[in-house]
Amino acid sequence: MDSREWSERYLQEVRKYLPWQRQDDIVAELRANLDAQREEREAELGRPLTEGEMIDWLKELGPPLEMAGRYQPPRHLIGPTIFPLYWHILRLVAIWATVGYAISIVVRIIVESHSPEWIGAQVIEFPSILITIAAWITGVFAVLEFISERYPDKCPDFAAPASRWSPASLPPLDKQVPAGTKPRNLMALSAELVVRFAVLVWLLLIPQHPFLLLGPGAAYVKSGPVVLLPVILWFYWSVVVLNAVEFLWQGYNILADKWRQKNTLQHLATEVFGLLPIAILVAAPAQAYLAANPSATHAMPSGLSIAELNHYMFTGFVVVGVIKIVQFAWDIWKARMGERNSLRAVLLP
Amino acid sequence: MIPQLPPDLLFENLRLELRRGCLTLAVLAQLRQEHYGYTLRKALTERGLAIDESTLYPLLRRLELQGLLVSEWREEDKRNKRFYRLSAQGETTFKLLLAEWQSINTAVNNIL
Numbered sequence: 001m002d003s004r005e006w007s008e009r010y011l012q013e014v015r016k017y018l019p020w021q022r023q024d025d026i027v028a029e030l031r032a033n034l035d036a037q038r039e040e041r042e043a044e045l046g047r048p049l050t051e052g053e054m055i056d057w058l059k060e061l062g063p064p065l066e067m068a069g070r071y072q073p074p075r076h077l078i079g080p081t082i083f084p085l086y087w088h089i090l091r092l093v094a095i096w097a098t099v100g101y102a103i104s105i106v107v108r109i110i111v112e113s114h115s116p117e118w119i120g121a122q123v124i125e126f127p128s129i130l131i132t133i134a135a136w137i138t139g140v141f142a143v144l145e146f147i148s149e150r151y152p153d154k155c156p157d158f159a160a161p162a163s164r165w166s167p168a169s170l171p172p173l174d175k176q177v178p179a180g181t182k183p184r185n186l187m188a189l190s191a192e193l194v195v196r197f198a199v200l201v202w203l204l205l206i207p208q209h210p211f212l213l214l215g216p217g218a219a220y221v222k223s224g225p226v227v228l229l230p231v232i233l234w235f236y237w238s239v240v241v242l243n244a245v246e247f248l249w250q251g252y253n254i255l256a257d258k259w260r261q262k263n264t265l266q267h268l269a270t271e272v273f274g275l276l277p278i279a280i281l282v283a284a285p286a287q288a289y290l291a292a293n294p295s296a297t298h299a300m301p302s303g304l305s306i307a308e309l310n311h312y313m314f315t316g317f318v319v320v321g322v323i324k325i326v327q328f329a330w331d332i333w334k335a336r337m338g339e340r341n342s343l344r345a346v347l348l349p
Numbered sequence: 350m351i352p353q354l355p356p357d358l359l360f361e362n363l364r365l366e367l368r369r370g371c372l373t374l375a376v377l378a379q380l381r382q383e384h385y386g387y388t389l390r391k392a393l394t395e396r397g398l399a400i401d402e403s404t405l406y407p408l409l410r411r412l413e414l415q416g417l418l419v420s421e422w423r424e425e426d427k428r429n430k431r432f433y434r435l436s437a438q439g440e441t442t443f444k445l446l447l448a449e450w451q452s453i454n455t456a457v458n459n460i461l
Contacts, residue, residue, distance in 0.1 A: 028422075030406060032430045033386040062403050070407035 017068035058167035
């Protein structure tokens with residue numbers, strides 16, 4: 001690994017703990033300063049810095065958490081020594097709380113039987129649970145800060161892990177965003193997450209409140225000439241699960257600071273999951289989606305039969321399925337081309 | 350009751366407190382001339398005031414936010430760098446701080 005890659009790995013790690021609005025600016029400035037310093041050292045030595053020299057130099061700079069912590073605005077509750085650790089733990093707990101909560105809801109849905117309103121209520125309740133957890137963590141750290149300020153000899157040394165930090169533990173560089181690709185924007189991704197959440201809640205409320213999907217036509221469905229067969233319910237739940245997975249995945253990416261570039265594997269996995277609802281429809285028994293409604297008060301429009309309707313629907317689903325498969329194949333091809341270009345960019349900088 | 354710190358920790362706290370104010374004054378003094386982070390650090394070190402990167406670079410940001418410095422991105426040696434210098438408010442504040450520093454220095458010398 002060359003000396004530049006070492007400093008890039010260091011900067012990549014510093015970036016994760018910087019205030020997000022100023023990340024790019026601060027990292028660009030740090031990069032300019034570190035590069036100038038590294039080049040001067042190399043010019044003095046007449047050779048590139050060795051791996052050992054780079055490790056020693058990065059150790060002098062201090063752990064990325066500590067470097068980034070100095071850029072945080074002054075805080076009265078939790079000071080700069082403890083703040084990076086606090087922030088790190090807060091993020092980890094937020095991720096695991098989200099995962100744990102999601103799993104517990106899914107398990108309760110499977111084991112007990114709950115209405116969509118109950119699921120919606122659990123989802124809506126989650127932000128308040130997160131806030132409570134964050135308040136507890138903040139409280140614990142505020143107490144630690146108080147104790148470490150006043151009784152430093154009786155308190156664990158929070159700076160000790162910093163002295164044991166080694167640049168060798170820096171994670172490898174993320175893949176570069178291909179040239180010409182628009183960089184991702186945290187605000188846009190967060191807005192997208194909020195929309196995903198709203199869509200999920202909307203989906204969950206549809207079974208009890210069909211007017212959310214059909215509008216005034218919902219009243220007609222009850223007394224209409226056809227009823228939906230169970231395969232449509234399977235389709236519905238697969239769409240709910242797909243949306244829930246995408247919501248959790250995106251939430252995880254934002255909280256774990258993995259949002260800067262599109263994760264190709266995640267994207268392709270979502271595409272595969274995306275095929276599932278349409279596959280359920282295409283594989284429906286006897287390709288039937290609608291049946292006659294025994295309590296119908298309205299007759300079918302003349303010249304139209306349920307069998308014909310089912311046939312048209314099946315044809316439509318097959319067409320959608322084919323489009324999804326072609327789209328999936330296109331995405332795989334693009335991903336492979338992207339991999340090839342990234343590799344080329346690394347080999348021929 | 351104010352808890353008693355071990356002597357080495359107490360000294361370290363007092364040393365840092367003393368140094369903090371001096372660093373700000375030294376950085377303002379050096380930035381009467383334009384510098385970017387690394388050359389500023391080198392200039393301070395050459396004059397006997399070594400300062401860590403993790404202290405200096407965030408300090409520059411803080412002083413800029415306080416309106417004492419102005420900065421601009423500019424290309425030098427085919428690389429974009431952020432150059433800092435004193436702002437008009439920074440110059441006034443620097444003069445006041447310098448007068449204060451000199452008066453404290455004289456007083457402490459007299460006491461010593």
